[in-house]
Amino acid sequence: MCTYRLSARNRTDFSRKVLNRVRTDTENSIVDVDTKPAASKSTLLSTSALVLVFAALAVGLGAVAFAASDQASRMGDDAVLLREVEEMRVESTVLRSNVGISIVLASAVAEDVEVQEKPEAAVAASLASLERLEESAVDLVVQGGPPLSGLLETVRTTLEAAFEELDEPTDADRLARASFLPALDEFDGALAQEAATLSTRLEAESGSARTAAFVSSLAVGLLVPALAVFFFRSAAKRRANRALLAADLESERKLSDARDDLISGLSHELRNPLTGIYGYAEALRDMALAGDPDPYFAHEAATSIYREAVDLRRMVDDLLIAARVDTGSLVYHFGDVQVRDEVDAAAEPYVKRGDRIDIDCEPAIVRTDRLRLQHAIRNVVDNAVRHGGPLISLDGRSLGSSYRLVVSDSGSGVPDEIADRMFDRYIHRDSETGAARGIGMGLSVARTLMEGMGGFVEYRRVESHTVFVFEIPLAISSAERTPVAAD
Numbered sequence: 001m002c003t004y005r006l007s008a009r010n011r012t013d014f015s016r017k018v019l020n021r022v023r024t025d026t027e028n029s030i031v032d033v034d035t036k037p038a039a040s041k042s043t044l045l046s047t048s049a050l051v052l053v054f055a056a057l058a059v060g061l062g063a064v065a066f067a068a069s070d071q072a073s074r075m076g077d078d079a080v081l082l083r084e085v086e087e088m089r090v091e092s093t094v095l096r097s098n099v100g101i102s103i104v105l106a107s108a109v110a111e112d113v114e115v116q117e118k119p120e121a122a123v124a125a126s127l128a129s130l131e132r133l134e135e136s137a138v139d140l141v142v143q144g145g146p147p148l149s150g151l152l153e154t155v156r157t158t159l160e161a162a163f164e165e166l167d168e169p170t171d172a173d174r175l176a177r178a179s180f181l182p183a184l185d186e187f188d189g190a191l192a193q194e195a196a197t198l199s200t201r202l203e204a205e206s207g208s209a210r211t212a213a214f215v216s217s218l219a220v221g222l223l224v225p226a227l228a229v230f231f232f233r234s235a236a237k238r239r240a241n242r243a244l245l246a247a248d249l250e251s252e253r254k255l256s257d258a259r260d261d262l263i264s265g266l267s268h269e270l271r272n273p274l275t276g277i278y279g280y281a282e283a284l285r286d287m288a289l290a291g292d293p294d295p296y297f298a299h300e301a302a303t304s305i306y307r308e309a310v311d312l313r314r315m316v317d318d319l320l321i322a323a324r325v326d327t328g329s330l331v332y333h334f335g336d337v338q339v340r341d342e343v344d345a346a347a348e349p350y351v352k353r354g355d356r357i358d359i360d361c362e363p364a365i366v367r368t369d370r371l372r373l374q375h376a377i378r379n380v381v382d383n384a385v386r387h388g389g390p391l392i393s394l395d396g397r398s399l400g401s402s403y404r405l406v407v408s409d410s411g412s413g414v415p416d417e418i419a420d421r422m423f424d425r426y427i428h429r430d431s432e433t434g435a436a437r438g439i440g441m442g443l444s445v446a447r448t449l450m451e452g453m454g455g456f457v458e459y460r461r462v463e464s465h466t467v468f469v470f471e472i473p474l475a476i477s478s479a480e481r482t483p484v485a486a487d
Contacts, residue, residue: 401474
């Protein structure tokens with residue numbers, strides 16, 4: 001007879017691990033609402049970033065507009081200067097013509113040729129043109145050259161010297177050609193240089209202005225639609241956030257319902273074996289106190305207590321394994337194991353309590369964790385005993401580098417919509433979730449253990465039998481001498 005008791009400390013640890021198991025699986029099966037604040041924070045940061053981008057774009061547009069305005073002002077100033085320079089060039093040409101006319105008229109008068117205009121009028125016109133040039137040149141400085149006012153002083157000095165010799169036109173013409181005209185040519189060259197500089201600068205500024213205008217118009221053309229899209233997306237995000245909030249509330253409700261259902265089912269599954277153990281133990285105690293032993297009843301009671309203890313131990317082991325898997329603390333101790341002995345040990349509790357199980361496994365040495373392998377096989381056998389048909393068999397053979405163990409029963413199997421989720425937690429044959437009928441963790445734990453030991457277990461439906469196939473790695477020495485057999 002085998003009994004299974006929980007001390008006060010064990011019950012506390014067990015309850016804590018069960019509640020952790022409940023919390024982990026229910027929260028993983030439903031939307032994890034704890035990530036929503038982080039998502040909201042990320043959304044807020046994205047919105048702030050967009051606002052900063054638009055603010056930077058607005059500041060940039062303002063800077064471009066200011067630069068364009070300043071450039072337009074410079075272009076206006078340069079245009080005025082260019083106009084003044086061109087007017088001075090025209091006035092210089094007029095001065096040159098008037099001086100030539102003055103000398104020609106003086107020569108005609110000296111030769112007693114009758115003329116309609118006196119030389120004095122042409123001289124006065126020449127001096128008037130020179131005065132206008134001097135007035136215009138006061139504030140105008142040619143970049144990279146001498147001051148225009150200084151050049152005009154030379155022009156005036158040479159011109160006055162030439163006019164003083166008008167009584168002798170030949171001497172006046174000689175002086176004009178030798179000193180006045182070179183001085184005037186130098187002045188005209190300075191004006192031409194300044195005109196070329198201003199024209200080049202105006203062309204460059206005009207190109208920059210066109211570029212700035214294009215950039216501004218493009219930025220404005222993009223900013224308005226971007227702002228529209230931004231506000232539209234903000235409104236859409238607010239609607240989505242409201243929908244997420246409603247979904248969160250619904251998820252919280254479902255989470256609470258799932259937790260209540262799971263705890264209810266778990267309490268029911270644990271209470272059943274404990275109730276049976278308690279009832280039979282109390283009956284045995286009363287029979288002993290009465291001094292009227294009944295061997296047949298005692299044997300039946302002991303068998304029932306053993307059966308309930310086996311069920312209780314299996315459920316507790318499954319919960320502890322699941323908790324260790326989630327915390328990453330599940331440890332495997334590998335060694336060379338005789339697989340036939342472990343199959344017998346896994347099926348022994350069910351054989352002792354009267355379940356009919358046929359075992360036909362050839363001996364072989366596998367590389368595995370002995371206790372974990374027993375646990376996985378026991379869970380699958382328990383599933384066959386609980387939900388399968390009356391004919392249960394365990395057949396094992398070596399195939400290549402693996403050992404194949406087949407657990408089959410004559411039951412009706414499971415519906416197709418559940419078959420793909422046979423190894424998920426809380427899945428039962430008669431309901432989608434295990435909360436209504438139990439904790440539903442046996443097959444999930446079996447698969448987890450087998451994968452952790454380098455093997456696997458899978459479900460098949462072969463003709464009229466439900467089949468679970470284990471693949472267990474053989475030890476190296478055993479695999480080297482095992483021929484590959486056909487399926």
